[in-house]
Amino acid sequence: xxxxxxxxxxxxxxxxxxxxxxxxxxxxxxxxxxxxxxxxxxxxxxxxxxxxxxxxxxxxxxxxxxxxxxxxxxxxxxxxxxxxxxxxxxxxxxxxxxxxxxxxxxxxxxxxxxxxxxxxxxxxxxxxxxxxxxxxxxxxxxxxxxxxxxxxxxxxxxxxxxxxxxxxxxxxxxxxxxxxxxxxxxxxxxxxxxxxxxxxxxxxxxxxxxxxxxxxxxxxxxx
Numbered sequence: 001x002x003x004x005x006x007x008x009x010x011x012x013x014x015x016x017x018x019x020x021x022x023x024x025x026x027x028x029x030x031x032x033x034x035x036x037x038x039x040x041x042x043x044x045x046x047x048x049x050x051x052x053x054x055x056x057x058x059x060x061x062x063x064x065x066x067x068x069x070x071x072x073x074x075x076x077x078x079x080x081x082x083x084x085x086x087x088x089x090x091x092x093x094x095x096x097x098x099x100x101x102x103x104x105x106x107x108x109x110x111x112x113x114x115x116x117x118x119x120x121x122x123x124x125x126x127x128x129x130x131x132x133x134x135x136x137x138x139x140x141x142x143x144x145x146x147x148x149x150x151x152x153x154x155x156x157x158x159x160x161x162x163x164x165x166x167x168x169x170x171x172x173x174x175x176x177x178x179x180x181x182x183x184x185x186x187x188x189x190x191x192x193x194x195x196x197x198x199x200x201x202x203x204x205x206x207x208x209x210x211x212x213x214x215x216x217x218x219x220x221x222x223x
Contacts, residue, residue: 001044001049012057034144035148061081082167084176115130117199120205158186163217164189169198169205171197
């Protein structure tokens with residue numbers, strides 16, 4: 001079960017689909033119709049198989065944390081990719097809401113995407129993929145996802161009973177390395193991995209490497 005990041009759709013995983021398909025059936029979580037993490041988690045659970053491995057990228061990792069505690073008997077393993085359990089301050093949330101009101105166009109800064117590795121931040125193919133996902137999802141999804149309240153979840157991680165994988169990206173400029181590494185320290189049964197030469201958007205920057213890490217973890221954890 002794949003949970004995408006902020007304003008990302010199924011295209012986020014397109015370069016990994018073939019490799020992930022070798023591990024089992026691939027399902028894409030619906031995180032587009034709710035404006036709370038709990039609502040997103042309940043919707044994903046309602047549409048999910050009886051048991052599954054959960055993979056959350058960035059915002060999807062916040063949803064994955066809530067979902068895993070909501071239905072521990074159904075989640076056999078959980079992976080957090082370039083994610084965090086840090087609380088967003090009211091000021092951060094308010095800035096995001098103000099900056100992503102319905103009708104706003106996706107923000108661009110001189111054709112640069114800070115979510116990408118500095119060497120790829122102007123890559124026209126990657127930029128178009130990011131913009132394409134934003135166009136398809138539209139302003140209503142942007143407003144709902146911007147309104148999410150993200151509370152501190154590090155204590156919640158300590159209650160996670162299933163095997164877990166935490167993946168950090170070395171050149172991630174949107175998520176600090178310390179935030180992601182801290183998740184692994186709070187998860188009781190965790191494995192921590194780092195993808196080198198990679199910005200925040202690991203599924204489109206380093207899809208083969210990420211898929212290999214997931215496959216190795218699934219195998220070693222007996223999932």
